[in-house]
Amino acid sequence: MSESKVTDLSVATVEAELPAPVVFGDWIMRTREFVVVRITLDSGVEGWAFTLSRDGAVAEHIRKTLRNIYVGTLTKDVESTFRVAQRRSLASHSAGVGLRALSLADLALWDARSKEAGQSISKFLKGSRSPMPATAIIGYPPATMGPVEVFDQVKDLYSQGWRRFKAPVGINNQATAERLKAARKAAPDAWIGCDAAWIFNDVAGAMELLNMLDEVDLGWFEDIFPPGNAQVVADLRSSTKIPIAMGDEQGGIYYPEALIAKSAVDVIRIDLTCMGGITGGRRIVDECLKAGVSFAAHMFAHVHSQVFGAWGFTDVPIEWGVPWTGVDPYADSLEQPKIRVDGLMEPLSEKPGFGDLVNFEWIKTQKCVDPDKILSRA
Numbered sequence: 366m367s368e369s370k371v372t373d374l375s376v377a378t379v380e381a382e383l384p385a386p387v388v389f390g391d392w393i394m395r396t397r398e399f400v401v402v403r404i405t406l407d408s409g410v411e412g413w414a415f416t417l418s419r420d421g422a423v424a425e426h427i428r429k430t431l432r433n434i435y436v437g438t439l440t441k442d443v444e445s446t447f448r449v450a451q452r453r454s455l456a457s458h459s460a461g462v463g464l465r466a467l468s469l470a471d472l473a474l475w476d477a478r479s480k481e482a483g484q485s486i487s488k489f490l491k492g493s494r495s496p497m498p499a500t501a502i503i504g505y506p507p508a509t510m511g512p513v514e515v516f517d518q519v520k521d522l523y524s525q526g527w528r529r530f531k532a533p534v535g536i537n538n539q540a541t542a543e544r545l546k547a548a549r550k551a552a553p554d555a556w557i558g559c560d561a562a563w564i565f566n567d568v569a570g571a572m573e574l575l576n577m578l579d580e581v582d583l584g585w586f587e588d589i590f591p592p593g594n595a596q597v598v599a600d601l602r603s604s605t606k607i608p609i610a611m612g613d614e615q616g617g618i619y620y621p622e623a624l625i626a627k628s629a630v631d632v633i634r635i636d637l638t639c640m641g642g643i644t645g646g647r648r649i650v651d652e653c654l655k656a657g658v659s660f661a662a663h664m665f666a667h668v669h670s671q672v673f674g675a676w677g678f679t680d681v682p683i684e685w686g687v688p689w690t691g692v693d694p695y696a697d698s699l700e701q702p703k704i705r706v707d708g709l710m711e712p713l714s715e716k717p718g719f720g721d722l723v724n725f726e727w728i729k730t731q732k733c734v735d736p737d738k739i740l741s742r743a
Contacts, residue, residue, distance in 0.1 A: 369440040369481060373405040374470060376427040377735035378418060379728055381694040388508040389534065389562035396732075399695045400424055400465075401723065403739045404473040406440060412477025413722040414469045415695060416638035416665060419614060421462035423469070424734070430454060430463075431470050440481065443474045447644040460617025464639065471642025472668065472719075480718040485671065487715075490643075492675025494712035498682040499702055500558070502664075504532035504544055505690040511540075512547035518687065519551035528708025529682055531558040531587070534574075542577040549581045556584040558610070563591045568601045575605050585610040585632055599629035608632060613663045616640030621649055625656045636663035643672060650676070664692075667699055667719055674712065683710060698727035 379399045387394040400423045404412040418424070431450060438446045450458060450467055457463030479489035487494045501522050504515050519530055530548055535541040541559070548557050559578075565571040571589050585608040590597050592615040602609045611624060612634030620640070621633045633653050637646040653660040662669035662681055670683045685702055686692025699721060702710040714720060725742040733740055 369406045369408050369410075371404055371435050371438050371440065371474065371477075372407050373403075374427065374432045374435045374473075375403050375405075375737035375739045376424045376469075377401050377733055377737065377740050378424050379695060379740070380732040380734075382731060383506070383691040383694065384689065385506040385509055385691065387506055387691050388536065390564040392562065392564075397691075397694060400427075400469060401740065402427065402469040402473045404435070404470070404477050406477050406481060408481060410477050410481045412473040412475070412480060412718065414472035414476060414638065414642075414668075414719075415722060416465065416469060416636075419465075421465060423462055423466045426457070426463055426466040427470065430457065431466055435470055435474070440474065440478050443471065443478060444644045446474070447471050447642070451645070460620075464617050464641065464645075468637065468639050468642040468645065471644050472638065475643045476718040476722070483717055485715045485717060486719050487671045487675040487712075490672065490675040492677060494671070494674055494715065495679040496705065496709035496711055497670055497674055497679050498529060498708065499527065499666075499704055499710035500529040500531050500556075500682045500684045501527045502532075502560075502684055502686045502692045503530050503548065504535075505687065505692050507533045507544075508536050510544070512543040515544045516547040516551045519548045519555075522687070523552045523555065526704035526706050526708060527555075528552070529556040529558075529584075531560055531684065533560040533562055534564060538574045538577060541574060542581075545578060545581045545583070557581060558584045558587060560587045561589040563588050565589050566591075568597060568604055571601055572604055575607060578607075583607045587611070587632075587634070588613050595623040595627040595629045598624065599627040602629055602631070610634055610661065612636075614639060616649070621652055621658075625652065625658055631659060633658055633660040634663050635660050635669075636665065637668055637672060638665050646672075647676075650678075665696070666702070667696065667713065667722060670710070670713060671719060685710075698724035 398418040434450045587610040608631035610632035673681045688697040
């Protein structure tokens, strides 16, 4: 296994249909585009990874830059290959689209390595598999799902064992407040968070909403402002007792250093699919541990539950979209969690690597750009 080589790095995109447009202010999503990466070894083993493209040229970057770096490298050199790729083009690979592309290549190579070893990624990382807290991302589509529907959804999920819920903002502050109050009414003793989807520009605007939510007892207020200004986040944190969480889709240069240095957050958000994969993402975890700041995973449960669990952070909550509501249709096509009566999710099925990260039958029903035919199966 130690002498296996990467013979191919290929990529495709899947434009997943949504049941209704997802609207967050000026941000309107009618589909969600996913990037799917496949690494092939000379042994014939394939490693896979996927994430949202966020409309960036992630696939193009992999084809243009990373393919030439990764092909021909040894699988045992996964960490040094990551470092070489990052430092060869720091301007591209330190943040944004380039780091997202590099993260996928890293995850796919770890997947291939563990599959070749015949081990789950958890075992390959020398960790164990334990039940973990699970959060249901509720209230989608946010522009059309009112408080009555949110109440019914949360009540049903609560009866299934879910004890953590997170809702995005609605079409305005009043709608957001009504939706969150409905969630609290349906689950009086549950943890409830709110995702602001970066719609606020200043502290006053954010506080206008928070002042409407006293009876909700929010577990945290997440992604309030567009990334890039740690001071305004710190100003909000000093204005409220509600925990502040930030970082989805950010990563890269000065992340999470700026947020930590400014004492801006209670929770650092981590997404290995765009913040450095397994190799680069561990740095963020270590910075949080050193600073004594809590951290939590962003979506992509099939990766995060297994990696954070293997690293020993079994108290990190793992996020799942309610299937086929528009949160993450790609992940909806994969294995779904088994929730216990105490709100914890059982470990996913133990299979080599990350398990099955591609549902070829579902992909056939979606619009794809796949010049290398990696998503084609007879």
